[in-house]
Amino acid sequence: MSSLYQGLQESQANLLHRFQKIIQANKLSHAYLFAGGKETFDMALYLTQSIYCEKRIDGLPCGHCRSCKLVAAQAFPDLHVVSPANRVIRTDQIKSLLEQASQSGLESTHQVFIFQDADMMHVNGANALLKSMEEPTGQQHFFFLTKASEKILPTIQSRSQYVYFPDLGQVLVAEFESQGLLKTQAQFLNTLLQGNVRMLDTVGQGWMLEMEVQLAAWLQLFLKGNVKAFPALAALVAQADDRDKQSLFLDILEIQLGQKVEVGKRWILLKDLMEARTTWQANVPLLMSLERFLLKNL
Numbered sequence: 001m002s003s004l005y006q007g008l009q010e011s012q013a014n015l016l017h018r019f020q021k022i023i024q025a026n027k028l029s030h031a032y033l034f035a036g037g038k039e040t041f042d043m044a045l046y047l048t049q050s051i052y053c054e055k056r057i058d059g060l061p062c063g064h065c066r067s068c069k070l071v072a073a074q075a076f077p078d079l080h081v082v083s084p085a086n087r088v089i090r091t092d093q094i095k096s097l098l099e100q101a102s103q104s105g106l107e108s109t110h111q112v113f114i115f116q117d118a119d120m121m122h123v124n125g126a127n128a129l130l131k132s133m134e135e136p137t138g139q140q141h142f143f144f145l146t147k148a149s150e151k152i153l154p155t156i157q158s159r160s161q162y163v164y165f166p167d168l169g170q171v172l173v174a175e176f177e178s179q180g181l182l183k184t185q186a187q188f189l190n191t192l193l194q195g196n197v198r199m200l201d202t203v204g205q206g207w208m209l210e211m212e213v214q215l216a217a218w219l220q221l222f223l224k225g226n227v228k229a230f231p232a233l234a235a236l237v238a239q240a241d242d243r244d245k246q247s248l249f250l251d252i253l254e255i256q257l258g259q260k261v262e263v264g265k266r267w268i269l270l271k272d273l274m275e276a277r278t279t280w281q282a283n284v285p286l287l288m289s290l291e292r293f294l295l296k297n298l
């Protein structure tokens with residue numbers, strides 16, 4: 001499966017499944033207004049793949065064929081991605097795009113337009129779009145993406161289907177708090193997971209919270225240059241007994257360095273930690289990967 005699919009599966013599973021049903025029923029609308037974060041762009045690309053894919057599986061885009069790859073790389077000739085320049089999507093930008101598209105069908109009879117930060121579209125530009133949006137041939141697809149849907153011009157709003165992308169981060173924080181966690185704990189878990197909720201099942205939040213406390217204590221020891229920091233780290237690493245935990249271990253350490261170390265030193269430590277992570281990713285055991293980071297900075 002494609003990485004677009006995987007990313008959406010992790011960040012917006014409900015919406016993804018809703019759209020998959022729409023694709024399979026061949027009921028994709030011609031204009032959508034997506035309100036939310038960066039997943040709106042991934043979803044627009046995924047739906048674009050569904051239009052151009054050469055090897056659909058169960059009616060869904062394969063993610064691997066030439067068209068799917070070109071769409072993911074924003075290099076498919078009939079896909080037009082437009083973003084604001086100097087905080088405005090200019091009218092002439094839109095007009096020249098439409099002209100270009102009208103000589104249409106480089107690869108197919110369909111054209112897809114994705115407007116990033118569509119709330120920054122100039123009103124004349126939006127008006128220039130209307131004719132194309134109302135064309136009965138239905139060969140053109142429009143995705144208007146925004147973080148501020150209230151600022152979208154009414155002409156666009158009234159002709160698009162509105163889809164809200166929930167901010168999973170806020171949902172998660174609220175969920176953790178409702179489970180009785182402190183706000184600081186809830187926010188820590190949200191920062192740590194970055195929407196990757198799978199880890200909650202495989203590792204468990206108890207382990208994450210406990211490791212945060214232990215690594216914070218360890219960091220104090222380390223920053224004081226205490227030689228006990230070495231064996232203490234070995235004991236902590238031993239608690240990270242699979243790849244998921246080890247990955248989280250590095251993440252927690254990185255968050256702590258970012259929060260608790262003074263600016264000048266922070267940069268050096270983060271850089272050394274990044275090297276340790278690269279080493280670990282090359283399948284060197286975690287403690288050994290962290291050795292240089294420790295010895296250099298202790």
Ligand SMILES: [Zn+2]
Pocket residue numbers: 052053054055056061062063064065066067068
């Ligand atoms: Zn494909």
